[in-house]
Amino acid sequence: MPPPSKTDDTGIEALIELMARLPGLGPRSARRAVLVLLKKRGQLMAPLAQALAKVALTAKDCRVCGNISTSEVCAICADPARAIGEICVVEDVADLWAMERGQVFRGRYHVLGGTLSALDAIGPDELGIPRLVARVAEDGISEVILALNATVDGQTTAHYIADALAGTGAQITTLAQGVPIGGELDYLDDGTIGAALRARRRI
Amino acid sequence: MPPPSKTDDTGIEALIELMARLPGLGPRSARRAVLVLLKKRGQLMAPLAQALAKVALTAKDCRVCGNISTSEVCAICADPARAIGEICVVEDVADLWAMERGQVFRGRYHVLGGTLSALDAIGPDELGIPRLVARVAEDGISEVILALNATVDGQTTAHYIADALAGTGAQITTLAQGVPIGGELDYLDDGTIGAALRARRRI
Numbered sequence: 001m002p003p004p005s006k007t008d009d010t011g012i013e014a015l016i017e018l019m020a021r022l023p024g025l026g027p028r029s030a031r032r033a034v035l036v037l038l039k040k041r042g043q044l045m046a047p048l049a050q051a052l053a054k055v056a057l058t059a060k061d062c063r064v065c066g067n068i069s070t071s072e073v074c075a076i077c078a079d080p081a082r083a084i085g086e087i088c089v090v091e092d093v094a095d096l097w098a099m100e101r102g103q104v105f106r107g108r109y110h111v112l113g114g115t116l117s118a119l120d121a122i123g124p125d126e127l128g129i130p131r132l133v134a135r136v137a138e139d140g141i142s143e144v145i146l147a148l149n150a151t152v153d154g155q156t157t158a159h160y161i162a163d164a165l166a167g168t169g170a171q172i173t174t175l176a177q178g179v180p181i182g183g184e185l186d187y188l189d190d191g192t193i194g195a196a197l198r199a200r201r202r203i
Numbered sequence: 204m205p206p207p208s209k210t211d212d213t214g215i216e217a218l219i220e221l222m223a224r225l226p227g228l229g230p231r232s233a234r235r236a237v238l239v240l241l242k243k244r245g246q247l248m249a250p251l252a253q254a255l256a257k258v259a260l261t262a263k264d265c266r267v268c269g270n271i272s273t274s275e276v277c278a279i280c281a282d283p284a285r286a287i288g289e290i291c292v293v294e295d296v297a298d299l300w301a302m303e304r305g306q307v308f309r310g311r312y313h314v315l316g317g318t319l320s321a322l323d324a325i326g327p328d329e330l331g332i333p334r335l336v337a338r339v340a341e342d343g344i345s346e347v348i349l350a351l352n353a354t355v356d357g358q359t360t361a362h363y364i365a366d367a368l369a370g371t372g373a374q375i376t377t378l379a380q381g382v383p384i385g386g387e388l389d390y391l392d393d394g395t396i397g398a399a400l401r402a403r404r405r406i
Binding site: 010011012014015018019021022023024025029031032033034035036037038039041044045046047048049050051052053054055056058059068069070092093094097113 | 213214215217218221222224225226227228232234235236237238239240241242244247248249250251252253254255256257258259261262271272273295296297300316
């Protein structure tokens with residue numbers, strides 16, 4: 001339900017349509033968001049327009065790992081303090097951010113930008129897997145950590161990458177599966193409990 | 204949970220904070236929305252920035268009724284085909300849009316921009332009620348339709364406006380209450396059923 005055509009010339013309708021394409025916002029909530037923006041034109045709408053324009057203009061994909069960056073090579077790839085020998089493979093920039101929040105991994109990344117999907121015609125080339133294999137071979141990478149989501153697509157992609165890297169001599173590892181910190185057994189699915197039991201360790 | 208500080212210089216963190224201030228989006232869903240925007244920099248992010256900047260620059264409040272417009276006087280107030288003698292009082296521009304979608308009302312509007320609220324220090328002056336009273340008296344308005352929300356705040360404000368307009372000679376009316384079109388009695392609250400019964404009419 002768009003606003004009446006009388007307000008078309010303000011571009012409000014076009015704005016609502018664009019906002020409705022964001023995840024988590026439908027046509028109705030996009031209209032509500034636009035009304036809030038209209039009420040706060042100075043404090044919120046203008047700064048948001050500027051912030052979007054700035055990011056749209058400056059953000060680019062890192063040539064090496066696929067992370068979002070302002071430069072050709074991202075800050076992580078350019079950081080001499082990060083271990084060169086370890087590459088962590090993640091599906092998405094969001095996963096890279098999640099790994100960085102963990103503050104444990106001190107190596108570098110490879111962002112796939114998705115998972116293998118025959119339905120969506122996403123093959124190894126779209127995910128930069130040949131580029132990853134070349135990088136592992138050329139840079140003498142000692143360990144590749146596959147930090148893909150524990151979903152069917154994620155695990156299928158992980159197996160494909162493990163196969164592709166088999167000849168490079170790098171050690172291929174994956175994140176441990178088990179009980180999350182703070183997790184209650186009662187609320188965990190059987191698969192997780194089984195995986196945690198199989199991977200049990202001495203304390 | 205912001206992205207790591209390494210990406211600060213791209214303005215992504217500032218963008219996420221601004222997005223999180225929209226209704227319906229929290230810090231987490233704002234980050235998700237920004238990641239989608241980052242993936243669609245050309246098709247979505249840049250057009251959205253332009254649409255926001257355009258609306259922020261051109262939209263202003265109509266001097267007469269408070270509607271959002273590109274000109275000093277909005278298209279509805281400037282339309283000679285709309286009845287001058289009828290004013291529909293609404294809380295918000297969203298309510299004006301809802302009324303216009305109904306395509307029944309052919310008069311003009313007065314947008315309050317909220318309801319009376321002692322807690323939030325919103326009095327009659329903030330809602331432009333003295334301006335409404337002057338407009339009703341000066342323009343010889345014959346009917347003022349109070350189309351406020353059927354909430355406590357809305358009804359309090361409606362009663363205040365009805366009192367304020369008592370001396371102007373204009374007829375004060377309010378929207379009918381009853382069963383919504385397509386509504387099922389079983390799902391309606393008792394208050395609505397009672398109101399619909401009291402206002403029953405011959406068919």
